Amino acid sequence: MHTIKIGLAPTRRTIFSAPAAVEYAGYTRAKLRDMGVEFVDIDDIADDGLLHDDVDRLKIQEKFLAEQIDGLFVPHGNFGTEYEVARLAKALNVPVLLWAPRDERPDENGIRQRDSQCGVFATGKVLRRFRVPFTYLCNCNLSDPEFERGIRNFLAVCNVVKTFRNTRILQIGPRPFDFWSTMCNEGELLEKFNIQLSPIPIPELTSTMRNLDAQSVVEVMEYCREHFEIRVPDKALEQIARLKIAMRTLADQYGCNAIAIQCWNALQSEIGIMPCAANSLLNEEGLPVVCETDIHGAITAVMAEAAGMGENRTFFADWTVRHPDNDNAELLQHCGPWPKSCLETKPVIGFPLAFDHPGAVEAKARSGNVTLCRFDGDNGEYSMLMGNAKVVDGPFTKGTYCWVEVENWKRLEAKIVEGPYIHHCVGIHQDIVPILYEACKYLNITPDLYDNNEEEVKAILRGE
Numbered sequence: 001m002h003t004i005k006i007g008l009a010p011t012r013r014t015i016f017s018a019p020a021a022v023e024y025a026g027y028t029r030a031k032l033r034d035m036g037v038e039f040v041d042i043d044d045i046a047d048d049g050l051l052h053d054d055v056d057r058l059k060i061q062e063k064f065l066a067e068q069i070d071g072l073f074v075p076h077g078n079f080g081t082e083y084e085v086a087r088l089a090k091a092l093n094v095p096v097l098l099w100a101p102r103d104e105r106p107d108e109n110g111i112r113q114r115d116s117q118c119g120v121f122a123t124g125k126v127l128r129r130f131r132v133p134f135t136y137l138c139n140c141n142l143s144d145p146e147f148e149r150g151i152r153n154f155l156a157v158c159n160v161v162k163t164f165r166n167t168r169i170l171q172i173g174p175r176p177f178d179f180w181s182t183m184c185n186e187g188e189l190l191e192k193f194n195i196q197l198s199p200i201p202i203p204e205l206t207s208t209m210r211n212l213d214a215q216s217v218v219e220v221m222e223y224c225r226e227h228f229e230i231r232v233p234d235k236a237l238e239q240i241a242r243l244k245i246a247m248r249t250l251a252d253q254y255g256c257n258a259i260a261i262q263c264w265n266a267l268q269s270e271i272g273i274m275p276c277a278a279n280s281l282l283n284e285e286g287l288p289v290v291c292e293t294d295i296h297g298a299i300t301a302v303m304a305e306a307a308g309m310g311e312n313r314t315f316f317a318d319w320t321v322r323h324p325d326n327d328n329a330e331l332l333q334h335c336g337p338w339p340k341s342c343l344e345t346k347p348v349i350g351f352p353l354a355f356d357h358p359g360a361v362e363a364k365a366r367s368g369n370v371t372l373c374r375f376d377g378d379n380g381e382y383s384m385l386m387g388n389a390k391v392v393d394g395p396f397t398k399g400t401y402c403w404v405e406v407e408n409w410k411r412l413e414a415k416i417v418e419g420p421y422i423h424h425c426v427g428i429h430q431d432i433v434p435i436l437y438e439a440c441k442y443l444n445i446t447p448d449l450y451d452n453n454e455e456e457v458k459a460i461l462r463g464e
Contacts, residue, residue, distance in 0.1 A: 002310045004155045004162070006097075007069040008032070008039040009060060009088060011051040011080035013119065020113040021077030022048050024101055028075045031142045035151060040067045051088065052081040061091050069094060071158035073151075076100035079119035082126040089132045095161050095442050096134040097154045098123055102141050133441045138462045146463030153435060153461060156309050160439035163257070163306035164193065167299060170251045171199040173262030175293035181422040184295040188380065192444065195299060198254040202262070206270050208246040209239075217241045220281070224349065227340055228277070231350040232358035236273050240349070240359055243271065244278035251287060258298040259289040263335075264355065274359035276336030277349045280400075283313055284339035290316045290424075291337060300375040300426040303384075307432035307439065313339040314428045315365065315400070319416060323394055328409040331394065332372075332427065333401035336361025342429065343400065353398040365402035367391045370427045372404070373436060375445070378420045385421050386436050387412070387450035412450040434460045 010028060012021035026049075032039055043049035045063065046056045051074070064072070071094050074085050080100075089096045100116035117139045127134050135157060137150035175182045189195040220241035224230060230237060251259055259282070261267070263275045279289040288301035297316060304314045315338040323329030335352040336359075343363040352360035373386040387406065394403030404427075406412055415421065433449070437457050440447040449457065 002159050002306065003038060004070045004158045005038045005040065005067065006071040006073050006155070006158065007064040007067070007092070008041050008073050009051040009085070010049065010075045010077050011085055012048075012077050013052060013079040013081050016078035016115055017113040018048060021050055024077040025049055025075065027142055031147070032151070035148060037151060037155070039073070040064060040069055050077060051084055054084065057084045057088055061088055064092055070162045071095045071097065071154060073097045073099070073154070074123070076116045076119045076123070078113070079115045080123055082119065082123040085123050086126045086130040086132060089127060089134070090130045095154065095158050096127070096132060097137060097150075098134055099137040099147075099150070100139055102139055135438055135441075135461065140463055150463050153438070156307055156432070156435040157438045157442070159309060160303055160306040160435060161442045163302055164195070164299075164439070164443055166194075167258065167302050168196040168198055168254065168256045169295060169298045170247070170254055170256040170259045171197050171293060171295065172205055172247070172259065173202045173266065173293060176262055176264060179292050182292050182294045182296070182424075189295070192382070197295065198256055200250065200254075202266060202270055205246055205250065208249055209242040209271065212242055212245050216245055220244055224277070224281075227346070228361070229346055229348045231348055236358040237349070239271055239273045240277045243273070243275055244281045247278060247282060247289065248287065257287070258302045259287065260293045260295050260298045261289060261291065262293045263291045268355070268357045272357060274335060274352055274355060274357050276334075276352065276360045278359070279337035280339055280347070280361050283315070283337060284341060286310065286313065288314060288316075289337060291334060294424050296374075296376045297424045297426065300373055303375060303436065303439070304371070304373055304426050304428050304432060307435040308428055308430045312428050312430045313341050314426050315339065315342045317425055317427055319423050319425060322409070323403055326392065326394075326403075326405060328407065329392055329394065329403050329405040330409060331397065331401060331403055332365075332425070333397060333399045336400045338363070338365065338400035342366060347400070361400055362398060363400055365391060365400065366429065368429050369431065370404065370429050371432045372425050372427050374421050374425045376420045376422065381420070381446070382444070383420060383446035383448045384436055384440055385415060385425075385448045385450060386433050388431060388433060407451050411452065415448065415450055433457060437461070
């Protein structure tokens with residue numbers, strides 16, 4: 001499970017009840033602790049533990065920057081001081097969550113203590129003036145289930161933003177010549193998103209494979225024998241183990257959180273195997289590895305893993321052929337990079353459909369609902385295709401595969417063909433669509449919902 005640290009800056013305004021704001025800030029702190037949320041507090045800076053003073057705001061800003069918070073949570077204990085919230089949020093450049101608890105009934109004299117809801121209306125407007133994107137969890141009580149869901153969703157959004165902004169991809173070899181669809185603009189990815197590539201030639205990989213500790217190779221081979229059905233010679237299995245360890249070693253050496261490898265055809269003449277099984281092993285460990293040097297595919301996998309908060313592994317797939325009997329279903333498959341936790345049965349390490357070299361993985365994906373997504377771009381514009389699907393029955397085929405049904409295949413097919421997407425996508429057995437949709441707000445990415453359900457997604461984020 002991934003962990004996220006947020007800065008907690010409850011706010012108040014002087015003309016409303018300060019004791020009431022302090023009281024609700026205390027309730028909010030207690031609720032976050034009960035939920036196990038890691039947060040950095042301001043109660044050691046402001047005398048009342050609340051943000052409403054510019055001198056305190058500068059100290060809070062300094063503390064949050066030093067603590068390297070991943071998100072800012074601003075509960076409005078009463079109306080709040082909107083310009084201090086905006087100044088703080090602008091300086092921090094992290095996702096921001098606005099929320100206010102439900103206000104009490106006016107007392108017998110018609111006096112209102114807090115007007116918290118009214119305050120977030122003001123703060124939202126001022127944040128827009130400052131051009132600070134923010135997430136809004138609608139007015140609710142701390143005890144309402146939508147509060148906890150909203151906090152969990154926000155933590156996942158923070159995780160996507162943090163991971164995306166700190167992504168570095170190990171690129172092993174150039175893209176295969178025939179795969180013009182997987183070309184990318186390395187300079188633009190760095191300039192627009194701070195995404196870095198660490199390109200290495202295949203000889204650096206093979207050299208690393210040759211110089212490994214023998215015991216570590218044996219351990220990976222034994223792991224494979226325990227968790228896979230082995231249908232390749234021991235020599236090929238040893239190469240699979242060496243490739244897996246070498247890729248992990250190089251990713252660590254270059255500080256990378258994902259890998260894109262030129263899986264064919266130069267690699268086979270160098271090491272004699274397909275890399276699919278090694279990719280599968282690394283994907284199971286939470287280090288995304290994608291095929292055919294698909295950099296945008298690797299970015300997609302990183303985002304999906306982060307949105308899932310480490311609860312499930314992702315799988316990298318081709319949109320392949322229409323289902324022979326179901327007009328809204330499609331085959332997702334690849335030669336075998338899928339992690340075993342995504343699979344229904346014990347996977348086989350064998351030979352792929354289209355190549356003669358060993359090292360592919362064969363198994364059907366487990367049933368259930370999945371999110372399918374794809375980050376991609378061209379001509380300077382980037383978007384994220386995303387939506388839901390259900391694994392359904394279909395004919396057997398080679399490789400790692402499943403048949404998935406969507407609401408309207410023709411609508412999705414047109415989006416893939418008309419672009420900026422290609423035939424690759426990433427899947428995960430988890431509904432992360434609302435998380436990815438909201439994260440796009442902070443990343444200058446256009447969300448593209450193939451289910452045409454934007455209002456439903458927004459409703460989930462609002463707490464409905």
